Amino acid sequence: MTEEIRKGLVGVVADSTAISKVNPDTNSLLYRGYPVQDLASKKSFEEVAMLLWHGELPTQEQLDDFIKLERANRALDPAVKAAIDLLPKDAHPMDVARTAVSVIGARHDDAENSDPSVELRKAKELFAAFPAVVAYDQRRRRGMDVIEPRDDLDYAQNFLWMTFGEEPAEEVVDAFRVSMVLYAEHSFNASTFTARVITSTESDLHSAVTGAIGALKGNLHGGANEAVMHTFHDIGIDENESRESAAERAKAWMEAALAEKKKIMGFGHRVYKSGDSRVPSMKAALDRMIDYYGRHEILGLYDGLENAMTEAKNILPNLDYPAGPTYHLMGFDTEMFTPIFIASRITGWTAHIIEQRADNALIRPLSAYNGPDQREI
Numbered sequence: 215m216t217e218e219i220r221k222g223l224v225g226v227v228a229d230s231t232a233i234s235k236v237n238p239d240t241n242s243l244l245y246r247g248y249p250v251q252d253l254a255s256k257k258s259f260e261e262v263a264m265l266l267w268h269g270e271l272p273t274q275e276q277l278d279d280f281i282k283l284e285r286a287n288r289a290l291d292p293a294v295k296a297a298i299d300l301l302p303k304d305a306h307p308m309d310v311a312r313t314a315v316s317v318i319g320a321r322h323d324d325a326e327n328s329d330p331s332v333e334l335r336k337a338k339e340l341f342a343a344f345p346a347v348v349a350y351d352q353r354r355r356r357g358m359d360v361i362e363p364r365d366d367l368d369y370a371q372n373f374l375w376m377t378f379g380e381e382p383a384e385e386v387v388d389a390f391r392v393s394m395v396l397y398a399e400h401s402f403n404a405s406t407f408t409a410r411v412i413t414s415t416e417s418d419l420h421s422a423v424t425g426a427i428g429a430l431k432g433n434l435h436g437g438a439n440e441a442v443m444h445t446f447h448d449i450g451i452d453e454n455e456s457r458e459s460a461a462e463r464a465k466a467w468m469e470a471a472l473a474e475k476k477k478i479m480g481f482g483h484r485v486y487k488s489g490d491s492r493v494p495s496m497k498a499a500l501d502r503m504i505d506y507y508g509r510h511e512i513l514g515l516y517d518g519l520e521n522a523m524t525e526a527k528n529i530l531p532n533l534d535y536p537a538g539p540t541y542h543l544m545g546f547d548t549e550m551f552t553p554i555f556i557a558s559r560i561t562g563w564t565a566h567i568i569e570q571r572a573d574n575a576l577i578r579p580l581s582a583y584n585g586p587d588q589r590e591i
C-alpha cells in the first residue's frame with residue numbers, strides 16, 4: 215500500500231468546528247457566524263469571549279455575571295507570583311507564561327474535573343487570572359513590583375493599568391481591545407490543534423493550554439509578533455526620522471533580506487494566500503496609535519517593508535505584522551507581545567478544548583516508515 219503523506223497536514227480537514235470559519239477565498243473570518251471586523255468595531259473583548267464559549271452573544275445579565283466573575287479572579291495568586299520569582303528575570307516571557315499556567319492548573323481545586331460547566335468555569339477563571347501574569351512579568355523585568363487590579367476598570371483597561379500603573383487613554387484601550395478581539399480565535403491553527411490533541415487523550419484543560427502556549431511560542435506562529443519588532447529594531451527606529459526616509463531604509467533592508475533568502479516574520483499564512491482577514495482592522499488600530507503617539511517613522515518602516523515584500527514576492531502581511539508595532543507603541547517590551555496573544559487566544563483554545571471533549575476521538579495519525587529494514591542485532 216502506498217501511503218500519501220501530507221507534510222505539515224497541508225490541506226487536511228482534521229475535524230469539524232462550530233467556533234470559527236476561516237474563508238481564504240473571501241479573506242473572511244467568522245466567530246460563531248459574526249464577521250470578526252464587526253465584532254472588533256462593536257463589541258467588548260468580554261462579550262467576544264462569551265460568544266466563543268457559549269455560541270451566542272451574552273444577554274446583559276449573562277455579561278454582568280461574567281464581568282463579576284472576571285473581576286473577582288484578576289489578582290495574581292501569591293503562589294503563582296512565588297513560582298514566577300523562581301525564574302530568572304530574563305527568562306523568556308513565554309516560558310514564564312507557560313510555567314504560570316501550569317502552576318495555576320496544579321493549584322486548581324477542580325483540576326481533574328472535566329464536566330462542561332466546570333471546564334467553562336476554569337476557562338473563565340484562567341481568562342481573568344492571566345493578564346496579571348503578563349503585567350507582573352513585564353514589571354519584574356524592569357525591576358518593579360506588582361500593581362493590584364482595579365475592579366472599576368474593564369478587562370482591557372485593567373490589563374494596561376496592571377502593566378503600566380497609569381490609567382490608559384481611551385484611544386490606547388480601544389486599540390488594545392481590538393487586538394484582543396482579533397487574536398481570539400482562528401480555527402485549527404497549530405496551537406489550537408495542539409490543545410485539541412492534548413484534550414483528545416482525556417488530559418485536563420490547563421495541560422492543553424500549557425501545551426498550546428508551547429506551540430504558540432514559535433516564530434512561524436504567535437512568536438512572529440515579537441519577531442516583527444526585532445526586524446524593526448534591526449532596521450533601526452529613530453523617532454526623529456521622516457516617514458519617507460524610514461520607508462527607504464526598510465525597503466533596502468527587505469531587498470537585502472530577500473536576496474539572502476530569509477523568511478520575513480509577519481508575512482505569509484498557511485490558509486490565507488491573498489490577505490489575512492484581520493489585517494485591515496489591526497492596521498487601522500496601528501494607524502490610530504501612530505497618530506496618537508505622533509510616530510510616523512513607524513509607518514514609514516511598516517510601509518517600506520510591506521511594499522518591498524509585495525513587489526518582490528506578493529506575500530502579504532498576517533495579523534502579527536501590524537500587532538507588533540502597535541504593542542511597541544503602547545510601551546510593551548518586545549518579548550511580551552506573544553504572551554499578550556496568549557491572553558486573547560485563551561478564549562479560542564478553551565472553546566476548542568470544550569468542543570473537542572464534547573465529541574472526542576483520540577487524535578493519532580499514522581506515519582510512513584522510512585528507516586532501515588528489519589535487521590539483526
Ligand SMILES: CC(=O)SCCNC(=O)CCNC(=O)[C@H](O)C(C)(C)COP(=O)(O)OP(=O)(O)OC[C@H]1O[C@@H](n2cnc3c(N)ncnc32)[C@H](O)[C@@H]1OP(=O)(O)O
Binds near residue numbers: 433479480482483533
Ligand atoms: C498568527 C499567526 O500565527 S500568522 C503566521 C505568523 N508567522 C509568520 O509570520 C512567519 C513567517 N511566515 C511563514 O513562515 C509562512 O508564511 C507560514 C509558516 C506562516 C506559512 O507557511 P506555509 O503555508 O507552509 O507556506 P510555505 O512556507 O510553504 O511558503 C510558500 C512559499 O512562500 C515563501 N514564503 C512564505 N512566507 C514567507 C515569508 N514570510 N518570507 C519569505 N518567504 C516566504 C516560502 O519560502 C515558499 O517559497 P518557495 O515555494 O520558493 O519555497
Ligand SMILES: O=C([O-])CC(=O)C(=O)O
Binds near residue numbers: 404484
Ligand atoms: O491560522 C493560523 O495558522 C495562524 C493564525 O493566523 C492564528 O492562529 O491566528
